[in-house]
Amino acid sequence: MRLDLRTLAAAALALPLLAGSGCAAEKPASETDASGAETESGRAGVDDIVLPEDLPGEFEQLIPRGGIASIDEPVFVAGAEANVADEAWMLGVVVGGQAKAYSLNLLNRHEIVNDRSGEHSFAAVW
Amino acid sequence: MYGRDYDGKELNFEASGGLWHSSLVMQDKETDSYWSIMTGEALSGPFKGTRMDELPSGRKVQWKDWIAEHPDTLVLSVVDEESGEAIQHVARNPYEKYFGSDEGFRGSEAADDRLPTKEPVFAFELDDTAYAAPFGGFQGSGASFDAGGQAVFLYRPDGVEIFHSSAAFVAASGRFEKQGDTWLHQPSGASFDPESGGFAADAGDAVRPLGGFDTFWFNWSMVHDRSEILK
Numbered sequence: 001m002r003l004d005l006r007t008l009a010a011a012a013l014a015l016p017l018l019a020g021s022g023c024a025a026e027k028p029a030s031e032t033d034a035s036g037a038e039t040e041s042g043r044a045g046v047d048d049i050v051l052p053e054d055l056p057g058e059f060e061q062l063i064p065r066g067g068i069a070s071i072d073e074p075v076f077v078a079g080a081e082a083n084v085a086d087e088a089w090m091l092g093v094v095v096g097g098q099a100k101a102y103s104l105n106l107l108n109r110h111e112i113v114n115d116r117s118g119e120h121s122f123a124a125v126w
Numbered sequence: 127m128y129g130r131d132y133d134g135k136e137l138n139f140e141a142s143g144g145l146w147h148s149s150l151v152m153q154d155k156e157t158d159s160y161w162s163i164m165t166g167e168a169l170s171g172p173f174k175g176t177r178m179d180e181l182p183s184g185r186k187v188q189w190k191d192w193i194a195e196h197p198d199t200l201v202l203s204v205v206d207e208e209s210g211e212a213i214q215h216v217a218r219n220p221y222e223k224y225f226g227s228d229e230g231f232r233g234s235e236a237a238d239d240r241l242p243t244k245e246p247v248f249a250f251e252l253d254d255t256a257y258a259a260p261f262g263g264f265q266g267s268g269a270s271f272d273a274g275g276q277a278v279f280l281y282r283p284d285g286v287e288i289f290h291s292s293a294a295f296v297a298a299s300g301r302f303e304k305q306g307d308t309w310l311h312q313p314s315g316a317s318f319d320p321e322s323g324g325f326a327a328d329a330g331d332a333v334r335p336l337g338g339f340d341t342f343w344f345n346w347s348m349v350h351d352r353s354e355i356l357k
Contacts (some may be wrong), residue, residue: 036136055160055170060142065153070140076200077214078192084201084215086190088291091129092199093184099196103215104186104289106204112152113202114130114138121130122181123139125152125163 070112076100096120129179147348148231164349166251182335185323186291189215195322236344240355248280248292249346249353250338256350258343261292263357268309268318270302271356277301278356279309279334283320293323294336 096118107126137154151166159171268281311316316329
């Protein structure tokens with residue numbers, strides 16, 4: 001498959017990185033996000049972004065910031081109410097005595113959940 | 127898992143939309159600083175040089191195992207854009223091919239050829255030294271390593287998928303010892319339970335979870351060019 005800028009932009013939109021508590025490796029694109037309707041300019045405004053001068057040169061802006069929306073006010077249901085397949089991979093955490101689980105495939109869409117349990121504020125990152 | 131409180135500010139992170147050495151860079155919405163998961167610190171912005179507060183409490187597990195251990199768990203629920211329904215899971219995993227291939231992202235290759243590009247490793251930093259332990263060295267039986275004078279214990283069950291988290295602990299004092307099929311921390315005598323991936327409570331403060339994560343050698347070695355390899 002030819003990999004061009006359009007593909008990369010769509011790729012980065014659709015695909016977050018394996019990271020955080022888990023596997024910190026980048027993941028390639030194998031699907032196009034609904035918002036991957038690329039414009040002719042391909043990188044959809046990425047070329048206009050002015051990066052800070054002190055950012056290391058190897059940094060590559062692939063899509064505009066915000067192209068992958070974090071979850072800032074997460075909503076939860078009780079485990080007994082959840083509709084999750086037995087074999088599904090989850091990120092499980094216990095913070096402040098509260099167990100929480102996040103579907104890895106759902107985290108693929110958002111990459112980061114800005115969460116809180118009691119007094120502990122934390123980011124679940126995949 | 128990372129803390130969000132820095133310098134008295136509660137930060138909200140999001141993807142920057144960019145990669146650094148093929149790995150995730152976040153930005154916080156409050157100061158626009160750039161934060162690298164791979165180095166564990168801010169690369170640029172008002173927080174430049176600040177270490178991320180790593181919380182080694184996250185674990186990737188299959189749902190059936192998690193709900194059995196934590197019947198009181200909460201589960202993230204999101205509204206699916208297509209159906210408008212609240213969902214807690216989607217079946218689609220677009221990354222299966224990538225994990226099965228020998229190639230790095232967009233042709234990336236490890237510059238450091240001590241290990242193959244796509245070798246899965248548990249990677250961590252301890253006392254400012256970077257370490258990488260190939261899965262093969264501790265999968266199945268578990269293993270104890272010397273990391274700059276501190277004992278580190280790593281374990282993965284045999285035959286699990288690559289998504290399954292490695293268990294990782296460091297002994298603040300004492301050592302890890304295998305007796306028969308069981309790993310113990312000595313002198314506390316606390317035993318490791320492969321099912322839960324944790325040490326018995328009688329280890330007290332002598333055993334603590336080790337920060338770090340499972341990744342591929344090329345990702346880690348591109349950022350840490352003098353990583354020690356634990357085999």
